[in-house]
Amino acid sequence: MTTKHVLITGGAGFIGCNAARYFGQRNWQVTVLDNLSRAGTESNLAWLRDEAEFELARIDVRDTGAVDRVISEKKPDAVIHLAAQVAVTTSVTDPRMDFDVNALGTFNLLDAVRRHRPEAVFLFASTNKVYGKITGASSELRGNRYAYTNRPHGIPESEPLDFLSPYGCSKGAADQYVLDFARIYGIPAAAFRQSCIYGPRQFGIEDQGWVAWFAIATLLQKNITIYGDGKQVRDVLHVDDLVRAYEAAIRSPDEIRGQAFNIGGGTAQTLSLLELVDLLEQHFKRKIPLKFDQWRPGDQEVYVSDVRKLDKILGWKPQIDAKSGVGKLIEWVEANRDAF
Numbered sequence: 001m002t003t004k005h006v007l008i009t010g011g012a013g014f015i016g017c018n019a020a021r022y023f024g025q026r027n028w029q030v031t032v033l034d035n036l037s038r039a040g041t042e043s044n045l046a047w048l049r050d051e052a053e054f055e056l057a058r059i060d061v062r063d064t065g066a067v068d069r070v071i072s073e074k075k076p077d078a079v080i081h082l083a084a085q086v087a088v089t090t091s092v093t094d095p096r097m098d099f100d101v102n103a104l105g106t107f108n109l110l111d112a113v114r115r116h117r118p119e120a121v122f123l124f125a126s127t128n129k130v131y132g133k134i135t136g137a138s139s140e141l142r143g144n145r146y147a148y149t150n151r152p153h154g155i156p157e158s159e160p161l162d163f164l165s166p167y168g169c170s171k172g173a174a175d176q177y178v179l180d181f182a183r184i185y186g187i188p189a190a191a192f193r194q195s196c197i198y199g200p201r202q203f204g205i206e207d208q209g210w211v212a213w214f215a216i217a218t219l220l221q222k223n224i225t226i227y228g229d230g231k232q233v234r235d236v237l238h239v240d241d242l243v244r245a246y247e248a249a250i251r252s253p254d255e256i257r258g259q260a261f262n263i264g265g266g267t268a269q270t271l272s273l274l275e276l277v278d279l280l281e282q283h284f285k286r287k288i289p290l291k292f293d294q295w296r297p298g299d300q301e302v303y304v305s306d307v308r309k310l311d312k313i314l315g316w317k318p319q320i321d322a323k324s325g326v327g328k329l330i331e332w333v334e335a336n337r338d339a340f
């Protein structure tokens, strides 16, 4: 095993600080690259300082020169690229900023890796939004939750791409660049098309990070609005399981080069919105008042990732079940009331 130095962009964010701790505690040299634009990043860094050693590079991924310098100076063995504009709603109000951060920012990193460190494993946090509406999949209400009628294993990587929303376009463009830089330049790069990731240190807001948002809103007794009937189903993956998949990928550069992987809880770990509300009500021992509103454009009745490719290639499966994972998230939310 020769990989020693991992550079994590967006390393002060939710997934990033969990990844930085994971690798730091396993004696990797860790560089966290972040512009600290997201609320909660200072708190994440303060926590991370007690957990693991790392170096902070306060850099904006839109800054081509700074990105180029940090890659040429650090020459990391692996880059986990998480820095992003993450909210679909923000991408609609400010599509240029969204493009600059997500598409151009990813291009800046890839091009720096191509020139200074083409042997580095490059993992990109892509999104299930690259599949858009998934018009080929149909669903029906079964009891209290929607289910696919023709995708028994969930959505595979072979599903047609259909970028929807500026966020879908900017992440989708980046996803395609990542795969193409693997093809054209031989970089061991892969796109992880993530569905809903949840866990401690997720400063969820209504527009992004719904599992954490429901827990935070419940604790703070804020209103929760459900768009649709609440029976919509999502696969959910605990961040610790995701980070294990990143490590497995970094250890298998030849297997993952040029590959896209759908990653989420898969068919085994799913929750409907109302099922999450139930879990929270059981924990907090009170009824949560809900407001129901119209479905939003593009909302799906179901999204579940088919995670069998990751299992086949890397022997990876989710291990943390949704109920205990949500329990860990609630513990963190309760212990950090003042941070919200």
Ligand SMILES: NC(=O)c1ccc[n+]([C@@H]2O[C@H](COP(=O)([O-])OP(=O)(O)OC[C@H]3O[C@@H](n4cnc5c(N)ncnc54)[C@H](O)[C@@H]3O)[C@@H](O)[C@H]2O)c1
Pocket (backbone or CB within 6 Å): 009, 010, 011, 012, 013, 014, 015, 016, 033, 034, 035, 036, 037, 038, 041, 059, 060, 061, 062, 081, 082, 083, 084, 085, 086, 101, 105, 125, 126, 127, 128, 193, 194, 195, 196, 197, 198, 209
């Ligand atoms: N959390 C999920 O459920 C989920 C699902 C699919 C994809 N993703 C992707 O995973 C990645 C990480 O998501 P997260 O939930 O940890 O989000 P997050 O907002 O907690 O983390 C993103 C980090 O990127 C930093 N950042 C933003 N703009 C930057 C810029 N211009 N330059 C440098 N740093 C910048 C922020 O300060 C933040 O620390 C993102 O790329 C996101 O699109 C997340």
